[in-house]
Amino acid sequence: MSVIAPVAAAFDITSVSAPETVAAGDTVEVTATVENTGEQSGSQSISFSVDGEQVDSTSVSLDSDASQQVSFSYDTTANDTPSVTLRVASGDDTASSTVSGMAPRGAAFDSTSVRSP
Secondary structure (H helix, E strand, C coil), rough: CCCCCCCCCCEEEEEEEECCCCEEEEEEEEEEEEEEEECCCEEEEEEEEEEEEEEEEEEECCCCCCCCEEEEEEEEEEEHHHHEEEEEEEECCEEEEEECCCCCCCCCCCCCCCCCC
């Protein structure tokens, strides 16, 4: 008689949501869905990276076939031009999104009339 062991927990990043464009200085909110596609419960660290540099992480514990949303935020700077790649990763999977349009917000002027001599 042989016994088949259940498949270990496997944490897949099934979606990443972030705005497509922002201005430098804006805060980017990133939401990702993490799903345990394995047959056992488990815990993993979910990391958040910007252009390859990890800036945050959180621990997630999930039963088999369960999912959970995780959120991260990043304050953009003028150095992020013209775009940044945001990556969410588990020990088993990675998903990314590119945010562009990092030009700094310009001054706004409103002219109601112009007089010339």
